[in-house]
Amino acid sequence: MTDRSRITIDRDFCAGHGRCYTLAPAIFEPDDDGFPVVVAGADDAATEAALDRARRNCPERAVQVADA
Amino acid sequence: MTTQQADSATCPVTGARFSADSPEIATDFDVHSPAVADVAYERYAAMRAERPVAHSDLYGGHYVLTRYEDIHDVCRNPGVFSSESVNVPGSIGQDGPMIPIEVDPPDHTTYRQIITPLFSPKRMRAMEDHILEIVTELLDAMEGKEQVDFLNDFAKPLPTRVFLAMMGWPQEHAEQFHEWVDVIVLGVPGASEEEAMEARMGAAMQVYAYFAEMMDERDEQDVPEDDITQILLDGSFGDRDLTQFEILNILFLLLIAGLDTVKGALCHSVIYLAEHADQRHQLAEDPDVIPAAVEELLRYESAVIPARVVKEDVVVGDVQLRAGDKILIPFGAANRDPEVFEEPDEVDFTREPNPHLAFGAGPHRCVGSHLGRLELRIAFEELHRRFPDYRLDPDRPPVRHMSQIKGVASLHLLLGPA
Ligand code: HEM
Ligand code: SF4
Numbered sequence: 001m002t003d004r005s006r007i008t009i010d011r012d013f014c015a016g017h018g019r020c021y022t023l024a025p026a027i028f029e030p031d032d033d034g035f036p037v038v039v040a041g042a043d044d045a046a047t048e049a050a051l052d053r054a055r056r057n058c059p060e061r062a063v064q065v066a067d068a
Numbered sequence: 069m070t071t072q073q074a075d076s077a078t079c080p081v082t083g084a085r086f087s088a089d090s091p092e093i094a095t096d097f098d099v100h101s102p103a104v105a106d107v108a109y110e111r112y113a114a115m116r117a118e119r120p121v122a123h124s125d126l127y128g129g130h131y132v133l134t135r136y137e138d139i140h141d142v143c144r145n146p147g148v149f150s151s152e153s154v155n156v157p158g159s160i161g162q163d164g165p166m167i168p169i170e171v172d173p174p175d176h177t178t179y180r181q182i183i184t185p186l187f188s189p190k191r192m193r194a195m196e197d198h199i200l201e202i203v204t205e206l207l208d209a210m211e212g213k214e215q216v217d218f219l220n221d222f223a224k225p226l227p228t229r230v231f232l233a234m235m236g237w238p239q240e241h242a243e244q245f246h247e248w249v250d251v252i253v254l255g256v257p258g259a260s261e262e263e264a265m266e267a268r269m270g271a272a273m274q275v276y277a278y279f280a281e282m283m284d285e286r287d288e289q290d291v292p293e294d295d296i297t298q299i300l301l302d303g304s305f306g307d308r309d310l311t312q313f314e315i316l317n318i319l320f321l322l323l324i325a326g327l328d329t330v331k332g333a334l335c336h337s338v339i340y341l342a343e344h345a346d347q348r349h350q351l352a353e354d355p356d357v358i359p360a361a362v363e364e365l366l367r368y369e370s371a372v373i374p375a376r377v378v379k380e381d382v383v384v385g386d387v388q389l390r391a392g393d394k395i396l397i398p399f400g401a402a403n404r405d406p407e408v409f410e411e412p413d414e415v416d417f418t419r420e421p422n423p424h425l426a427f428g429a430g431p432h433r434c435v436g437s438h439l440g441r442l443e444l445r446i447a448f449e450e451l452h453r454r455f456p457d458y459r460l461d462p463d464r465p466p467v468r469h470m471s472q473i474k475g476v477a478s479l480h481l482l483l484g485p486a
Contacts, residue, residue, distance in 0.1 A: 015431065017437060032190060056423065
């Protein structure tokens with residue numbers, strides 16, 4: 001269970017690749033320019049796994065998940 | 069971080085052991101040599117192992133980086149590693165800096181605010197049906213044939229026709245565009261550096277003249293449309309209008325960056341899939357694999373090899389770079405780095421994670437990446453649904469070429485099961 005408030009995008013580094021909202025569409029949605037918005041947390045094993053994939057595949061290392 | 073500010077007087081502190089003229093880091097890697105095309109990844113692997121910050125005397129002298137971390141750092145530090153000139157040698161015929169790829173922040177940020185929305189995921193989704201129509205039409209023409217020229221019958225026309233549609237320009241001009249882009253990107257194979265440059269300048273001038281004509285037509289017609297031409301004509305930089313010069317340079321770059329890249333990715337991928345029936349059949353049987361396959365095939369053959377200009381003395385690895393030096397950052401080398409990718413020379417559709425740099429990183433991240441991915445996804449879905457079996461034509465084996473967009477010069481396929 002990862003609360004939405006623990007998930008952030010580091011705006012200094014995010015370049016809008018969109019790997020995050022492709023891999024974890026339940027958690028991230030693109031805004032009009034293609035930058036991600038965090039819309040939900042992860043509340044089951046499948047979304048946790050998707051969140052982790054988004055974090056690890058982001059080429060800018062911009063998806064951050066704070067410790068609980 | 070492997071880069072750090074350098075103080076040349078205290079070399080032992082920076083850790084720098086080598087500089088441009090050290091024989092230990094010398095390489096003869098030639099980014100434009102046809103001989104490199106089939107062995108580029110072996111060359112990168114050897115350089116990465118022996119001299120990850122190598123120096124070549126070619127084209128006025130430049131470094132070649134091959135480690136993922138170094139290339140990633142360079143992309144994300146535009147203050148030290150400027151994009152003011154991304155080509156080696158310095159010009160491909162453009163008139164002034166190509167916008168936004170040869171502009172550094174903060175101006176770069178302002179240009180991107182105009183250009184990024186043109187290629188947003190939302191606008192791209194609206195293009196999806198149209199891309200499918202073009203793909204269908206091109207594949208229809210392949211139906212019933214035993215042999216196809218995949219390069220000229222599919223890989224070239226697809227991105228060009230998508231581009232023309234997005235610009236709001238006539239589809240009949242596709243053929244002319246191919247000629248211009250080939251000359252600008254490739255020069256003239258076999259010609260001298262001077263001859264190639266002259267041909268590039270000539271083609272570039274024709275491109276500018278064509279663009280100017282398309283823009284003038286808008287002024288006369290005065291019909292507001294939602295295509296890229298019109299959005300740029302209405303666009304502003306801060307509190308002033310974009311100049312015609314700026315618009316021409318943006319269009320020029322979109323042309324150079326948006327056609328050959330997609331064409332190359334299609335051809336490189338199809339060459340691989342032609343020779344790997346199991347993975348090809350997987351795409352045909354389970355289209356859900358295709359998005360991951362697109363990412364992995366882009367990682368496997370990352371075509372773009374841009375340059376950067378060093379703005380202040382800096383140490384990368386154990387090499388002292390000086391302000392004014394030029395460095396090549398082949399994304400294909402970064403994406404085969406075993407430090408980041410296990411079994412980097414294998415294509416694995418389940419690779420996890422896959423933080424590849426095929427579209428670059430940092431502020432210059434490919435603005436067309438959402439479009440590029442969409443074109444590749446639709447192309448792979450339809451191609452493999454309709455033609456699950458194809459092979460390389462043994463009589464006409466594919467020909468690859470170098471340049472700063474590594475590509476394919478010829479690709480003939482035999483359709484149907486072997
Ligand atoms: C598979 C296809 C593509 C690949 C592999 C690709 C790759 C790249 C790479 C690596 C860069 C960064 C260059 C650098 O850091 O110096 C880049 C930049 C760029 N690409 Fe793409 N690209 C593709 C498709 C497209 C398309 C379809 C368009 C537009 C129609 C496009 C437009 C651009 C532009 C305008 C830039 C410059 C961005 C900037 O400097 O801010 N690309 N591309
Ligand atoms: S994958 Fe990373 S860089 Fe890309 S949009 Fe998501 S957070 Fe930003």
